[in-house]
Amino acid sequence: MTGIKSVPDNLSVYYLLLSCTLFLFIAALGPGLYHADISQLTAAHYSLFAHLCHQDPARTFVFMGEPMAVCSRCIGIYIGAFSATILLPVLSLIPEIKKKWELYLFGFATVLNFIDLGGNYIGIWTNTLYSRLVLGILFGLASITLLNRTFFKSKNTEIS
16 A cells, blocks of 8 residues: 655754744744833844834734734734644645645745735725734745755655
């Protein structure tokens, strides 16, 4: 009987990626994590993401009474990246025939985000915290799935 088995490659690098995406997700939640007025730690949360996100308060969710360290699209990206990292072993079970699906998903997510940005910019619609969050999650998922074949290889095996 033939089956598909997920064989890990670069497992230590995969665990490093998993740790990094978890750290980014938790740090992006901001100072609402600890409910204290510790200005030095609060400043660290915001400065960590200052060069990656515009941190516009009007486009930021509030978590436990404090604004997150990143905007709604960026927190979506971090949620999606962490979720996809967890799912990489399962995603590697998709048959090799569909090798380019990760690239198509990334292109689709990128185009959707640009359409959302452009439509909002020229006034066709106004995007919301939730629309930016969903598109960010899609982009984060798509970005990490590009690494799918780097960490796991699918191989046909004999199952007895």
